Amino acid sequence: MVSSSSSRPVSRPVRYELLTLGDELLLGLTANGHLTFIGAQLGRRGVMLQRNVTITDEADAIERQFRESWAAADVIITTGGLGPTCDDRTREVLATVLGQKLVFDPATEKAIVERFVQFGRTPTANNLKQAYRFERGEVIPNANGTAPGLWVEQGGKVLCMLPGPPNELQPMFTEQVIPRLAARGLLLEREAYVQIRSAGVGESLLETKLQPIFDRHGDALSIAFCAHQGQVDCRLSSPSGKLSHAEIESVAAECARLLGEDFLCYGHDSMAKVCADLLRAQEKKLAVAETATGGLLANAFTAVGGACKFFAGGVVCCSNDAKMQLLDVPECLLLQHGAVSAEGAVAMATGAAETLGADYALAVTGFAGAGAAEGAGGNPVGTMYIALHAPHGVWSKKLSYPGPRGTVKLRAVNAALDWLRRELYRAQTGQALPERRSGVMQ
């Protein structure tokens, strides 16, 4: 149960549930990004959501689920159903279950009207239903939209209702909900687990490699794996409390040493972030050139803060003309070897490095999936060539991935990132490949 006077972590785990509302989620029309965002925000503060339930916009379904969840959980966060349109019914249904009235909140009405005025518009009548709050509850202001959030504490439990649009929900959650939960002692100060990330090792092989370390700790240690297209994460925790956080960290360090170059990082950094840190430490610049991955490789790097410091830029080519014009790839090479070839990838990587004045360059070319131009040069769909240009040479590798187009693109991006990471890691530790080769490895 929630103790609103305590500022320390409660002794028994607080049960958090997330209710995400909306037919559009169940129809697959919108990804459930709220689970990802709120789950991560809580996870990094020592709390694991115990359940996420996504239900339809039907009032009966909302009522049935909320009754069940409210009985089971200590903290319930809901998302969606606070909008202005006729299918937004959550506020009314939850008020009924909690035995509360909804009351009109003039301050909220004022904020809604002001927001419309700011954008030179007039609120429509349906907007004003967003100005209702629970009679015994608070309003969580929304700086980026018209639907405010709602906060209720009742019977030792917390209900927190947030609007669906992510650009509204996310700042409300970090700036207003997290501090409220922390003030009530409902969050911890650090993650509930220690995560190590690995690359280039399958999930089952990773477990087999690490098992001798795990075995020494028996059931004191809880282990979970999560595979993401060429990267496998391993989370270590001790739900029983038999191992301290420092002891878990020491186990993680032992795993990292055993993994050697396959160890990516502790925590949550992306592969691009790890590469970015290595590039910055070595004061090197990177460029990319891509066809089938269509901008995702460039985006992986530009998603890292301060990308301008290490990322010179990228080129997305959809034709031989573009490769020739932007990357100086010789036409004769494309005619001789084909656009999807090891030689083509090498020429793209070198062209990107030279055009953009970068020390390292990655290139990806290939057939990502159904709908791609198929079969040129006898390459089946899923065939990709990646190339790495480094100060001491340039190499190409052939990859072959099964699966849908989106997966193939992601795996190719991750394979390219991992190759760069290993090369930068070796350069940093003085173990760069000694050969100054220039050519093609298949």
Add this chain to the structure above:
Amino acid sequence: MVSSSSSRPVSRPVRYELLTLGDELLLGLTANGHLTFIGAQLGRRGVMLQRNVTITDEADAIERQFRESWAAADVIITTGGLGPTCDDRTREVLATVLGQKLVFDPATEKAIVERFVQFGRTPTANNLKQAYRFERGEVIPNANGTAPGLWVEQGGKVLCMLPGPPNELQPMFTEQVIPRLAARGLLLEREAYVQIRSAGVGESLLETKLQPIFDRHGDALSIAFCAHQGQVDCRLSSPSGKLSHAEIESVAAECARLLGEDFLCYGHDSMAKVCADLLRAQEKKLAVAETATGGLLANAFTAVGGACKFFAGGVVCCSNDAKMQLLDVPECLLLQHGAVSAEGAVAMATGAAETLGADYALAVTGFAGAGAAEGAGGNPVGTMYIALHAPHGVWSKKLSYPGPRGTVKLRAVNAALDWLRRELYRAQTGQALPERRSGVMQ
């Protein structure tokens, strides 16, 4: 209840639930793409998932939830928990609830071993636990991984268990699960709703505009809205059956006419797909240049099948040097106006069109969010300039978006796409802006 002999739709709605298993989902470490994928696959066949529950890997939690869901639903699909590692317990727990034994399946063992041999590896002991199936159930072969799916029909209900990796699950679902469900009369032949997509109109204004049309149909028509960063979808259906599918389509056509240029499409096409169709119809080519959106604009177009036919290519610039070298942007322009300026965006768009030999070009430059280089030229974070180069002129617009970096990037991409779409639409209908202006609109 499921009637396995019927090949026609059952008379009362079949209740589908999806159980997605895995701590990594609840900790926000992996997006719940299974809900998006399976929800859309079923939605397009007339079925709306009634609930998606995501729970932890704890055996107790799995058992409790499965008992409840099995009592309530007709068809349960589970994802995850079939892997080789110690935290994969779903198979065992569900067998207990169903009162079935797990039996070793030599054919599955053979498939697992062969898959390892194919990749030059040896299965570890933990891999072989994937060779167990329910004693009264079938195996759903997995062409892209070692964990097979499992299929059980019991007590007039269906349980379908699928492995977690999306590149394994997705082809299994479309190629094996959908045909099995269809053969049992558990799917319809078309969507349960008619969707119209709009752009450039807020959710509440859209409802207000369309309300007079909706009012004529009273409660025979069910309406739902879904907003996605500059685009709002509206789904029309008639759960009571009072309106036929043809009547709903006729209402949708009326809405589309009323919306005029704000009408994007029927169904599910992306804004980039709509642009692509217009470009192909007009035999025009497009190029893009971007800074803050980092490759996402290029990726929106390359995600459309056959992109090479209309997409010349893209350039991702992270420095003035890259803009000068790849796009021939004059240095004096960048010095005079700054990198993030209307003039800079115009020069990038024109440079992209000229370098890549395209008829149209889009450029996006700006400060996407915290961590971006801030404040140059007094532009706050969230300020973006987009430019459109067309055969008859070039224009630039200033945008200002609040919110987190990912949202700002997405909104800028959508704003650029929508601008291109309107321009192409006007060109097609002969209503292109008559002025041959070249300059800056703010």
